[in-house]
Amino acid sequence: MIGSAAAAAAEPAPAPPLAEAVGVSKRFGSTVALADARLTVVPGESHALVGRNGAGKSTLVNILTGIFPPDSGEVRFDGEPAPAPGDRDGWRAKVACVYQKSTIIPELTVAENLFINRQPGTRGVIGWKRMRREAAELLSTWDVQVDPAVPARELNVQDRQFVEIARALSFGARFIILDEPTAQLDKAEIERLFTRMRALEESGVTFLFISHHLQEVYEVCQTVTVFRDARWIATEPVADLPRAALVEAMTGEAADLGRSTGHREPVAAGVRLAVDGLSDGAFEDISLEVRRGEVIGLAGSSASGKIELAETLVGLRKPHTGTATLDGRPLPFGDVRKAMAAGIGFVPRDRHAQGLVPELSVGENATMTISDRLGPLGVITPRRLRSAAAEAIGGLDIKTQGPDQPVNGLSGGNQQKVVMARALAVEPNLLVLINPTAGVDVKSKEALLAIVDEIRERGTSVIIISDELDDLRPCDRVLVFLHGRITAEHAAGWNDHELVASIEGVSS
Structure with a gap:
């Protein structure tokens, strides 16, 4: 003891x-x-x-x-x-x-990045040779095989x-x-x-x-x-x-008890969007089809390539290789205006940075994509603007004092509805939505997703890109991106557990 x-x-x-x-x-x-x-x-x-x-x-x-x-x-x-x-x-x-x-910092050398704000030297004079020598010793200690003298951008x-x-x-x-x-x-x-x-x-x-x-x-x-x-x-x-x-x-859900989307029959209409072998730095060799009236989701981590693919389809980016056609006509990569004219509506990922002009009114923001239709020779007439804005406000139930109210005075949910109204104003054949319900309350989220169901009935095709599983529930199919490639497809009827497993790159 x-x-x-x-x-x-x-x-x-x-x-x-x-x-x-x-x-x-x-x-x-x-x-x-x-x-x-x-x-x-x-x-x-x-x-x-x-x-x-x-x-x-x-x-x-x-x-x-x-x-x-x-x-x-x-x-x-x-x-x-x-x-x-x-x-x-x-x-x-x-x-x-x-x-x-x-x-x-790309403009600085590796050594300068290693010793930024603590450069060796005396009396305020930087000892450049000493800094490069100490940087080389530091990199060698941790077996980082990089030249301390090269610019970090390389x-x-x-x-x-x-x-x-x-x-x-x-x-x-x-x-x-x-x-x-x-x-x-x-x-x-x-x-x-x-x-x-x-x-x-x-x-x-x-x-x-x-x-x-x-x-x-x-x-x-x-x-x-x-x-x-x-x-x-x-x-x-x-x-x-x-x-x-x-x-x-x-x-929070077991594999056999995960919340499931309702089963739907596959959409059998003709192909609206055909993507073949698209690649750029963020995604590689992407091929997919979206049929008329079909809603598909793109899921994956923030760096999976799904957002970059969406931004390519709407004209914000140019791919390195591959093709895409909408209703049989080539998409105009790298030109947002031409993409809208081709029949694409778009809700960007950040309504504050990309979706709204806060100094303008609700009406001006909601009709920005169709300004050429609101008056002769590109001169917008107030009557036509108010008429188009009133139609958008009523159609999406935007809570506002009227078309002249500054858009930055609206709630987050109503601001997002204005962004949606602007995308729908072009009467798109394909609507691309990136994080469509980000930062909105539950009722606004339900209203925004209900719009998807309404327009699919009119034959509009929709692509929803989102990190929120609830945003993907209206989809007929969900494609999962991992490291820039499509690695899984889930038909309507998926449950949370199996979709998350695909997104996270594991099989249960």
């Missing part, structure tokens, strides 16, 4: 977690971004953080990196409280995040990531958050990233790995934490968690 007690006393105490969030909550106005969230990351592992959009992952990352203070709860590193808000050097020594959107996506990791490690941080690191990488680059992660783990670096591709979690991580609806749901060893159970934790 005494010997056992002595042996127990001699055992070293377990090391504290490298990073820990306990009871963390965060609100933005009436929106609950996190509620009693938790995370425990032990040294030397790759720990995955997964969840659907809106689960709270990004808010937690902002709290873990000191950008936002929590409203309640605590963040600790190595068992000690996190640095004080505003102590940037203190935070940099503990944690760094390599974001999906690179923070590397690096590929993956090498920019490695430079960002090296920069973070140079501050002393050994906890690195990777936010969607594989989103813009091909298969060979992903494997190279994973090889570097494993090597860095052996050197004492710990990763929090955030990805929409669950198959990658099983390849590179030892532990996974699941968030859903701003709350912690589970933390489990990856090896002990079947794929179906992981998807169930993310959606």
Whole structure:
């Protein structure tokens, strides 16, 4: 007994977690971004953080990196409280995040990016040779095979990531958050990233790995934490968690009980849109057909290529290769005006940045796409504008004081209806909707999706691109994008579990 007690006393105490969030909550106005969230990351592992959009992952990352203070709860590193808000050097020594959107400055060299705002030198004079030498030593230490003298714009996506990791490690941080690191990488680059992660783990670096591709979690991580609806749901060893159970934790629905869309017979009308072998930097070799009166959905992560394909179809982008025809006529790539004239209506992904002119009235915004029809020789007559605007306001039940009200005075849902009205004003044969219900209330969402059902009855074809499963329920088919390719197709009747599994890149 005494010997056992002595042996127990001699055992070293377990090391504290490298990073820990306990009871963390965060609100933005009436929106609950996190509620009693938790995370425990032990040294030397790759720990995955997964969840659907809106689960709270990004808010937690902002709290873990000191950008936002929590409203309640605590963040600790190595068992000690996190640095004080505003102590940037203190935070940099503990944690760094390599974001999906690179923070590397293309115009600077690799060395300048590594030592930005802390260039070596004396009396305010930068020691350029010393900086390049120290940059080379830093890159060599972490086996980052990049020339410190080259401009950062010449690096590929993956090498920019490695430079960002090296920069973070140079501050002393050994906890690195990777936010969607594989989103813009091909298969060979992903494997190279994973090889570097494993090597860095052996050197004492710990990763929090955030990805929409669950198959990658099983390849590179030892532990996974699941968030859903701003709350912690589970933390489990990856090896002990079947794929179906992981998807169930993310959606809250079992594989055989997931919410299902109603079954519909396939649309048998003639082909309206035919896409053949379209490729550009964001998507590759895309071929698909959309029939008259058919509604199809495009699903996938934010960097899957689905949005870029939609923007190509409506004239915002030019593909490198491939063709597309609408009612047998070639689409005018790279020209939005010609795309509208060809019969395409479009609701962009961000109504604030791309959809509305806030200084103009409801009527002016709703009729912007048909201004050439509102008066002779391109001169808009107020009577015709008011008449067309009144028709749009009545048809979509836009809550406004009238056509002359500034559009920025409307609620979010009514602003989105104005954007929809503008797209419908051209009487499109194909309507492309990107995130059509983003930032609107439940009743506005129902009204916007009801419009889809109305226009399909008139023979209009619709493509819905959305991260929200409810937006995809009116679809006759949903095509899933992964790393720029179509990897699955689900007919109406899919349930949440199977669609999410396809989006996340796993089979249950």
